[in-house]
Amino acid sequence: MLVKRQEPSSSRPIDDYKTELFWCSDGWVYDTFTKTRRRYKTDGNLFNIEEEPTTRTSFSDVQYHEIVFVTVYQTNPRIWEEEGDGWCDSFCVVAE
Secondary structure (H helix, E strand, O other), rough: OEEOOOOOOHOOOOEEEEEEEEEEEOOOOOEEOOEEEEEEEEEEEEEEEEEEEOOOOOOOOOEEEEEEEEEEOOOOOOOHHHHHHHOOOOOEEEOO
């Protein structure tokens, strides 16, 4: 598989959408448009985002609610390095 580094300035939006986020007391953030839930964790110097699909349509004990507009520039994972150049591992597949 051939990969090429994708420069941030060359990125064009893939998709955009408006969604509602529900921050609940169970530690998860529910996204109503993508039908996913996310949990943000920190362990020392590491910051992790855990994401999984969900079918929940009602939420109990909502701590915070917001409507946001999301712009998607890529779907490949990215890695943030504090001691490096920031978003350093941003690759896109150009051929297989």
